[in-house]
Amino acid sequence: MWTTAFVSGITLGSFYTLIALxxxxxxxxxxxxxxxxxELLVLAGFVSYWLxxxxxxxxxxxxxxxxxxSFAVCLILQRxxxxxxxxxxxxxxxxxxxxxxxxxxxxLFCFSGDYRLIRVPALNQGLRLHTFYLSYGQLTLLALSLxxxxxxxLLMHQTYLxxxxxxxxxxxxxxxxxxxxxxxxxxxxxxxxxVLIGLAGPLYGCIQYLYPTAGLQATLIAITITIFAGIGRLxxxxxxxxxxxxxxxLAVVLLxxxxxxxxxxxxxxILLAMKPHGILGREG
Amino acid sequence: xxxxxxxxxxxENFPLTKGALLLGFVFLLLLPVVARYSDYVLQVFTHALxxxxxxxxxxxxxxxxxxxxxxAAFFGVGAYGSVLLSLELGISPxxxxxxxxxxxxxxxxxxxxxxxxxxxxxxxxxxxAFVEIPKVITDNWDSLTRGSLGxxxxxxxxxxxxxxxxxxxxxSPVASYxxxxxYALLLICLVALIFRSNLGLALHAVRQEEAxxxxxxxxxxxxRLLSLLLSAFFTGIGGACYAHLIRYVEPSLVYGLHFSAxxxxxxxxxxxxxxxGPPLAALVLYxxxxxxxxxxxxxxxxxxxxxxxxxxxxxxxxxxxxRLGKGHLVSAKTGSIE
Numbered sequence: 001m002w003t004t005a006f007v008s009g010i011t012l013g014s015f016y017t018l019i020a021l022x023x024x025x026x027x028x029x030x031x032x033x034x035x036x037x038x039e040l041l042v043l044a045g046f047v048s049y050w051l052x053x054x055x056x057x058x059x060x061x062x063x064x065x066x067x068x069x070s071f072a073v074c075l076i077l078q079r080x081x082x083x084x085x086x087x088x089x090x091x092x093x094x095x096x097x098x099x100x101x102x103x104x105x106x107x108l109f110c111f112s113g114d115y116r117l118i119r120v121p122a123l124n125q126g127l128r129l130h131t132f133y134l135s136y137g138q139l140t141l142l143a144l145s146l147x148x149x150x151x152x153x154l155l156m157h158q159t160y161l162x163x164x165x166x167x168x169x170x171x172x173x174x175x176x177x178x179x180x181x182x183x184x185x186x187x188x189x190x191x192x193x194x195v196l197i198g199l200a201g202p203l204y205g206c207i208q209y210l211y212p213t214a215g216l217q218a219t220l221i222a223i224t225i226t227i228f229a230g231i232g233r234l235x236x237x238x239x240x241x242x243x244x245x246x247x248x249x250l251a252v253v254l255l256x257x258x259x260x261x262x263x264x265x266x267x268x269x270i271l272l273a274m275k276p277h278g279i280l281g282r283e284g
Numbered sequence: 285x286x287x288x289x290x291x292x293x294x295x296e297n298f299p300l301t302k303g304a305l306l307l308g309f310v311f312l313l314l315l316p317v318v319a320r321y322s323d324y325v326l327q328v329f330t331h332a333l334x335x336x337x338x339x340x341x342x343x344x345x346x347x348x349x350x351x352x353x354x355x356a357a358f359f360g361v362g363a364y365g366s367v368l369l370s371l372e373l374g375i376s377p378x379x380x381x382x383x384x385x386x387x388x389x390x391x392x393x394x395x396x397x398x399x400x401x402x403x404x405x406x407x408x409x410x411x412x413a414f415v416e417i418p419k420v421i422t423d424n425w426d427s428l429t430r431g432s433l434g435x436x437x438x439x440x441x442x443x444x445x446x447x448x449x450x451x452x453x454x455x456s457p458v459a460s461y462x463x464x465x466x467y468a469l470l471l472i473c474l475v476a477l478i479f480r481s482n483l484g485l486a487l488h489a490v491r492q493e494e495a496x497x498x499x500x501x502x503x504x505x506x507x508r509l510l511s512l513l514l515s516a517f518f519t520g521i522g523g524a525c526y527a528h529l530i531r532y533v534e535p536s537l538v539y540g541l542h543f544s545a546x547x548x549x550x551x552x553x554x555x556x557x558x559x560x561g562p563p564l565a566a567l568v569l570y571x572x573x574x575x576x577x578x579x580x581x582x583x584x585x586x587x588x589x590x591x592x593x594x595x596x597x598x599x600x601x602x603x604x605x606x607r608l609g610k611g612h613l614v615s616a617k618t619g620s621i622e
Contacts (some may be wrong), residue, residue, distance in 0.1 A: 033405055034414075083598055090351060094552070095597050097353060101545060102381050109584030156575030213541065220413055249384030265416035269398045272410050276401040 005249040012137040013245020018200050021054035022193035023222035028169040028231040032081045032092035038215030041101035044070045044201025045210045067198030076192035107212040107275035115209040130177040224268040316458040326457040332570040334465040336563035338547035340475050341518035346556045348511050349491030361536035362388035362520025363527035381524040388520020395620035434534030476559045490608035553596045555603030
């Protein structure tokens with residue numbers, strides 16, 4: 001039981017890191033909180049569900065549509081955020097909260113309030129070794145999450161674009177002085193973030209029920225991991241995702257599945273209590 | 285000197301003349317006579333008045349510059365506190381409603397331990413996360429709260445009798461309307477007093493320039509705590525009234541986004557630097573939503589609130605009535621919500 005809980009914690013945690021990547025990138029580069037992150041994720045999941053259910057499309061072929069839609073919404077969001085005044089963190093929280101309400105109601109209108117799940121029977125089979133069990137679904141989730149993280153790492157560390165993005169995260173003013181167009185970097189962060197959301201959304205629909213207000217959980221997960229990691233630390237995001245995944249599995253084993261929803265909220269509150277000035281408030 | 289100067293400024297912020305306000309007051313007072321044949325119209329205005337009280341309560345914290353995205357926590361705790369006290373101990377709702385407010389205040393003390401050191405966006409994030417805690421606990425404490433099934437058939441408010449007049453607050457829409465109206469008017473007076481008191485002035489100072497406020501000897505954290513507790517108390521009373529009026533509670537209802545988002549949106553859109561802006565926004569926007577958008581778009585009509593808050597932050601950060609008034613001075617410096 002403990003090994004199964006451990007494996008599911010690590011799998012889930014890796015996926016949580018994937019969920020948090022887009023949020024962390026956007027926050028790192030633009031210093032804005034996107035509270036509509038979870039809603040975007042659920043929206044991408046819904047699009048994938050709809051294509052899968054109505055046209056019988058294989059899940060793999062629904063990704064382009066999900067990515068395209070989240071790309072479009074993220075660009076609109078970026079336009080909105082670029083008009084915000086200081087204090088950016090607070091204003092972006094309130095505006096994106098409004099965007100989250102807009103998206104929730106649009107999803108309620110388009111897809112109704114029913115609970116939906118993308119069921120892929122093949123993913124429910126799996127490997128069994130004595131008491132140890134790993135489903136193909138978990139394996140896919142783990143492999144895809146690690147693959148995307150690896151690709152993002154290569155992008156950030158092996159290309160000129162990645163270097164510019166990292167410079168903007170570390171010090172916006174210095175980056176601007178060095179000739180980096182900080183505004184363009186912001187647009188790019190939203191673009192890359194949108195692709196990450198479009199990838200994670202359909203996967204989210206395979207492991208959790210989709211409904212219009214499901215986004216809050218994903219948003220809290222993304223915020224918790226981002227605040228745990230700090231800015232521009234990919235390994236911190238992975239560690240944060242694993243810790244959150246493991247604590248959630250532990251809570252499910254010890255307390256029951258219905259307490260799982262509280263874990264990310266409690267962890268976020270503890271983190272905020274320990275870092276009262278947030279991520280950016282550090283000196284030096 | 286300081287007291288009268290700043291205290292008056294707050295009222296001068298408000299652009300509507302006394303005549304217009306009197307007209308609105310008479311309209312509210314006579315509404316049940318006009319709308320006698322439509323319970324639906326009365327119910328919409330009763331809920332609008334309840335939301336107005338929530339916006340007023342939210343604004344007690346709002347004037348200090350803190351934005352809470354989680355007031356549904358206090359609403360739900362107040363509702364469940366009052367309902368469980370009246371069900372388990374058989375106390376009359378007259379007493380359990382203020383007790384529900386006290387339970388919400390107690391919960392606010394726990395919230396304060398985690399959130400009060402935070403500022404700006406981080407405070408907002410923490411309040412958003414804090415709603416999950418009472419929600420999940422209520423959902424799981426089956427033996428006491430019956431979990432996600434909710435509690436049905438709650439004790440309503442008793443009938444008031446005055447001679448031959450019987451005032452059955454829970455059963456008659458007219459009576460519940462007047463009950464919520466009188467609470468709303470009472471709260472408007474209380475909030476106006478708070479705005480003019482030392483507490484209100486200190487909170488305005490904290491919002492405008494916290495460091496300067498601290499430098500002139502305002503105990504910033506003490507005032508922020510006090511405003512959070514007062515705000516939670518009145519939000520809890522609102523939750524308790526709601527539960528006893530509709531005689532039904534359910535975690536996803538009372539801890540839902542509706543009761544976190546909508547009072548916040550009304551307060552910001554109406555004008556956080558005014559007493560009457562937030563309740564007026566509730567009385568205008570909620571009926572517009574219910575009478576115009578709800579029939580057009582039965583699913584998804586609340587998109588209106590999302591659109592309104594985005595437009596408000598972008599184009600009129602000091603709110604609708606806040607901008608029209610002379611008091612634009614308050615936020616002219618930064619031009620944004622603080």
